[in-house]
Amino acid sequence: MDTTQTTSMKRGFRAFTARHLDQLTARAGLPPDERLAVRAVAEVLPFRTNNYVVDELIDWSSAPDDPIYRLMFPQKDMLPEEDVAHIAGLLRRAAPQHEVQQAAHRVRMRLNPHPAGQVQLNSPVMDGHVLEGMQHKYRETVLFFPRQGQTCHAYCTYCFRWPQFVGEPGLRIAADGGVQALVDYLLAHPEVTNVLITGGDAMIMSASVLRQYVEPLLALGQIESVRVGTKALAFWPRKFVTDPDAADLLALFEQVVRSGKNLALMAHFSHPRELETPIVEQAIARIRSTGAVVRTQAPLIRSINDSPEVWESMWRRQVRLGMVPYYMFVERDTGPADYFAVPLVRAHEIFRGAYAAVSGLARTVRGPSMSTTAGKVCVDGVAELAGRKVFALHLIQARDPDLVGKPFYAEYDPAAVWLSDLKPAFGDRFPFEESPAREVSVGR
Structure with a gap:
C-alpha cells in the first residue's frame, strides 16, 4: 500500500453537515441558485457525509451526476418545486430560524414519515x-x-x-x-x-x-x-x-x-x-x-443503481469478498420516494437480469422485495393466467406466518411502484387483507 493510502486509512472521522453544503456543491460545479435550492431541501431532509466518502468514494470530476454524489447530496427536485422555492426564499432573506423550521416541518409531515x-x-x-x-x-x-x-x-x-x-x-x-x-x-x-x-x-x-x-x-x-x-x-x-x-x-x-x-x-x-x-x-x-x-x-434506487450491470457487479464482488447477497429492496413510500422509485416491472427486469448473470453462490439474494405492513412481498415476475396478464408475488416474510411462501396475483400495471398501487387479480382482496382491497390501505 502506498503512503497516500496509509495516511488516508489513519485519518480520523470528520463529519460534513448542512453548513458545509454550499462549499461542497460548489465543488460539484453547481451555480449559486442551485446551491441555494439544495440547501432548502436539506432543511427538510437530513444531510451528513464524511471525509472518507468525500475523499475516496465520490468522483468529483463526474459530479453532480456521479452516483455516490447523488447517493449523498440532496437534489433540488426531490421535493415539490413550490416547497423548495418557499424555503429557498426564506434562506435568501435570512429569515429567523424558527420560520425556516416551521416551513420544513410542514413539508416533512406530507412526506409520509412512518x-x-x-x-x-x-x-x-x-x-x-x-x-x-x-x-x-x-x-x-x-x-x-x-x-x-x-x-x-x-x-x-x-x-x-x-x-x-x-x-x-x-x-x-x-x-x-x-x-x-x-x-x-x-x-x-x-x-x-x-x-x-x-x-x-x-x-x-x-x-x-x-x-x-x-x-x-x-x-x-x-x-x-x-x-x-x-x-x-x-x-x-x-x-x-x-x-x-x-x-x-x-x-x-x-x-x-x-x-x-x-x-x-x-x-x-x-x-x-x-x-x-x-x-x-x-x-x-x-x-x-x-x-x-x-x-x-x-x-433499488433510480439514478444510482437502476441497472442489471450495477447489481451484477455488486453481487459478484460481494461473493468474492466472502459476503452473502441477501436482499434487493424496493424504495419505500416515504421521504422523496417519487424521486427514487422504479416501477415494479422494471425492478423485476433489473433483478432478473443481474440474477441470471451471476453464479449460484450469489443467488442467495431475494427480491425485488417490498417491506409492507403485511410483510416482505417479493415480485416474482409477470405471467399470463386465465388469459390475463398479472404480477406473480409471494410473501418472503409475513406478519401471519401461514402466508409465508404462498403465491398470489395482482393485476398487471406497468406504472405500479408499490403494493398499494396494485389490485387483486382474482377475488376482491389479497390473502393478507381482512376486508376488500378497495377499503384497505397497504403501506410501504
Missing part, C-alpha cells in the same frame, strides 16, 4: 405499556433501536429512516432505557429467536456501548442469532480497522460467536464503488475472521 403507521403497529406492549424503541413485526424477530445508535456516519438520500435524523422528537424511534426491557420482553416471548440491533446505524456506537446491549442477549438460550444493521462498511470501514476501539469491537464479535450464537452484520451497499477501496476489503476480512457473517442488502 408509512401506514408501522411504528405504532409494530411496537410491542408489555404489562399494558408500549415498549419504545422496539418493533416486533415477525414472530421470530425483534428489532431494537438503542438510543445511542440513532445517527449514521453518513446519510443516504433515499433513506427510509430519515425521520430519525431531522430533529423531530416525535418521529424518532429509540429505546430511552437500557437493555433490560428488551431482555424482559424476550423472556416473555420465547418464540423470538433473532434480535436485530438497528437505528440509525448500530455501528455508530462505541464497542463498549454496543457490548452493554449485546452481552445480555448471550445468556438467553432462545436467541439463535444477533443481527446488527449497518452502513459503516460502505461509509466508514475504518470503524473495524483503525478506529481506537476497533480491536475491542472485533473481540466482541468473537465473543458472540464463541457463545454459540450466529452473528450477522446486515451491511448496506448501494453501489459497487463502495466495495472498491483497500480499507473496505481489510474491514470485511477482519469481520469475517471473527466468525461473523456479513449479509448484504440495498434498495
Whole structure:
C-alpha cells in the first residue's frame, strides 16, 4: 500500500453537515441558485457525509451526476418545486430560524414519515405499556433501536429512516432505557429467536456501548442469532480497522460467536464503488475472521443503481469478498420516494437480469422485495393466467406466518411502484387483507 493510502486509512472521522453544503456543491460545479435550492431541501431532509466518502468514494470530476454524489447530496427536485422555492426564499432573506423550521416541518409531515403507521403497529406492549424503541413485526424477530445508535456516519438520500435524523422528537424511534426491557420482553416471548440491533446505524456506537446491549442477549438460550444493521462498511470501514476501539469491537464479535450464537452484520451497499477501496476489503476480512457473517442488502434506487450491470457487479464482488447477497429492496413510500422509485416491472427486469448473470453462490439474494405492513412481498415476475396478464408475488416474510411462501396475483400495471398501487387479480382482496382491497390501505 502506498503512503497516500496509509495516511488516508489513519485519518480520523470528520463529519460534513448542512453548513458545509454550499462549499461542497460548489465543488460539484453547481451555480449559486442551485446551491441555494439544495440547501432548502436539506432543511427538510437530513444531510451528513464524511471525509472518507468525500475523499475516496465520490468522483468529483463526474459530479453532480456521479452516483455516490447523488447517493449523498440532496437534489433540488426531490421535493415539490413550490416547497423548495418557499424555503429557498426564506434562506435568501435570512429569515429567523424558527420560520425556516416551521416551513420544513410542514413539508416533512406530507412526506409520509412512518408509512401506514408501522411504528405504532409494530411496537410491542408489555404489562399494558408500549415498549419504545422496539418493533416486533415477525414472530421470530425483534428489532431494537438503542438510543445511542440513532445517527449514521453518513446519510443516504433515499433513506427510509430519515425521520430519525431531522430533529423531530416525535418521529424518532429509540429505546430511552437500557437493555433490560428488551431482555424482559424476550423472556416473555420465547418464540423470538433473532434480535436485530438497528437505528440509525448500530455501528455508530462505541464497542463498549454496543457490548452493554449485546452481552445480555448471550445468556438467553432462545436467541439463535444477533443481527446488527449497518452502513459503516460502505461509509466508514475504518470503524473495524483503525478506529481506537476497533480491536475491542472485533473481540466482541468473537465473543458472540464463541457463545454459540450466529452473528450477522446486515451491511448496506448501494453501489459497487463502495466495495472498491483497500480499507473496505481489510474491514470485511477482519469481520469475517471473527466468525461473523456479513449479509448484504440495498434498495433499488433510480439514478444510482437502476441497472442489471450495477447489481451484477455488486453481487459478484460481494461473493468474492466472502459476503452473502441477501436482499434487493424496493424504495419505500416515504421521504422523496417519487424521486427514487422504479416501477415494479422494471425492478423485476433489473433483478432478473443481474440474477441470471451471476453464479449460484450469489443467488442467495431475494427480491425485488417490498417491506409492507403485511410483510416482505417479493415480485416474482409477470405471467399470463386465465388469459390475463398479472404480477406473480409471494410473501418472503409475513406478519401471519401461514402466508409465508404462498403465491398470489395482482393485476398487471406497468406504472405500479408499490403494493398499494396494485389490485387483486382474482377475488376482491389479497390473502393478507381482512376486508376488500378497495377499503384497505397497504403501506410501504
